[in-house]
Amino acid sequence: MYRIGICDDEIYTCADLEQIIGVICCELSIKASIEPYYSGRTLIKYLNLGNDFDILFLDIELPDIDGINIGKYIRDQNNNHKMQIIYISSKKNYAMRLFKNQPSGFLVKPLKIKEVKETMKISLRRIDVKKGTFRYKKGHEFHFADCSDIIYLSSTKNKIEIVLNNGQSDIFYGKLSNVPERLPDNFSLIHKSYLVNRDYIKLYSYDKIKMVNGEDLPVSIPHRNNLRIKMQGDRMNDTN
Numbered sequence: 573m574y575r576i577g578i579c580d581d582e583i584y585t586c587a588d589l590e591q592i593i594g595v596i597c598c599e600l601s602i603k604a605s606i607e608p609y610y611s612g613r614t615l616i617k618y619l620n621l622g623n624d625f626d627i628l629f630l631d632i633e634l635p636d637i638d639g640i641n642i643g644k645y646i647r648d649q650n651n652n653h654k655m656q657i658i659y660i661s662s663k664k665n666y667a668m669r670l671f672k673n674q675p676s677g678f679l680v681k682p683l684k685i686k687e688v689k690e691t692m693k694i695s696l697r698r699i700d701v702k703k704g705t706f707r708y709k710k711g712h713e714f715h716f717a718d719c720s721d722i723i724y725l726s727s728t729k730n731k732i733e734i735v736l737n738n739g740q741s742d743i744f745y746g747k748l749s750n751v752p753e754r755l756p757d758n759f760s761l762i763h764k765s766y767l768v769n770r771d772y773i774k775l776y777s778y779d780k781i782k783m784v785n786g787e788d789l790p791v792s793i794p795h796r797n798n799l800r801i802k803m804q805g806d807r808m809n810d811t812n
Contacts, residue, residue: 574604574699575624579615579642580631580660586610589629589660589683596689601714602696612637616645625655627676627695632661643673654702656695697754706755708734708744715742719756723783724768735785737772760802763792776803 576593578586586608597604607625609615612634628646632639639659646652656676664680676698677691700707704719723735727748735741748767752759758770762781766789775782778796782788791799 574602574626574696576604576606577609577615577625577628578606579609579612579628579634579639581610581634582631583610585631585660585681585683589688592683592685592688593629593692595685596692599689600693600696601709601712611635612639612642615642619646619650619652624652626699627656627658627692629658629660629679632659632663640673643675647673654699656698658691658695701754701756704756706734708732708742708746710742710744715744717742719759719769720771722755722759722769723772723785724766724787724789725751726767727765737784739785760795760799762795762799763790766790770802773803 574597578589578593580586580589590606590608593604593606609618613636616637630639630642634642639661643657643659646655646657653674657673658677658679659675660679660681660683662681676695679687679691696707706717706719706722707714708717709715717734717736721736721738723737725735725748726733730745730747731743732746732748732751733741733743748761748765751767752761755767759767760770761767768781768783768789772784773781774784776799778791780788780790781799
C-alpha cells in the first residue's frame with residue numbers, strides 16, 4: 573500500500589488529481605491511500621504528528637505557506653529525504669528554485685493523465701529502490717522480490733530471468749538496460765545480458781565470475797574495469 577498526499581488550495585484540483593491517481597493505480601495494479609489537504613499549515617501539522625507519505629503532490633502557489641517552503645521544511649527540518657515530492661503549478665518558471673528540494677517531477681496545470689502517470693512511475697521506482705524491493709510486471713500484475721534475495725538477472729532478447737537465492741526463478745519481459753536504476757548500488761552490469769548482485773559473487777577473475785549457486789557468468793570487456801573497482805570498494809567496506 574502506497575501513501576499518497578495531495579496539497580492544493582483549489583478543491584477541484586485535488587478532486588481531479590485524486591481521480592486521476594485512482595485511475596493510474598488501477599492501470600498499474602497497485603494499491604494506494606490518497607489524502608487531500610487544502611492548506612500548507614494543515615499539511616505540516618499532519619506531518620508534525622509523525623505521519624508520512626510515499627508520494628506528495630504539492631502545489632507551489634499556496635496562500636499560507638508556499639510549496640517551496642513546505643518542501644524545504646520536509647527536507648531540512650523534518651529531515652525526510654525519502655518522500656517523493658511532485659510539484660504542481662500553473663506556471664513553468666520554478667525549475668531552479670525547486671532543485672534543492674529534490675523533487676521527483678514538476679507538473680503544469682491543467683494536469684494531464686499521461687504526464688501524471690509518467691511522473692508517478694518515476695517516483696514509484698525510486699520508492700522501491702529505497703525500500704530494497706524490486707517490482708516487475710507480468711501481464712497485468714506486478715510481482716515483488718526482496719533485492720537482497722536476488723542473485724542475478726539475465727536477459728535473452730526481451731525476456732529477463734530473475735534468479736533468487738532460494739533456488740527459484742521467474743521470467744518477465746523488458747530490457748535489462750532499464751533495470752539497474754531500479755536496484756541498489758550493490759548490483760553491477762557485467763555483460764549486456766547479465767546484471768549481478770555482488771554480494772553473491774563467490775570467485776572473481778578478469779573475464780568471469782562464479783556465483784554462490786555455482787554458476788559461472790562472463791564479464792565482458794566494457795564492464796571489467798568498473799566491476800574491478802566496485803569489487804575493491806566492497807572489500808574495503810568489509811574491512812572497515
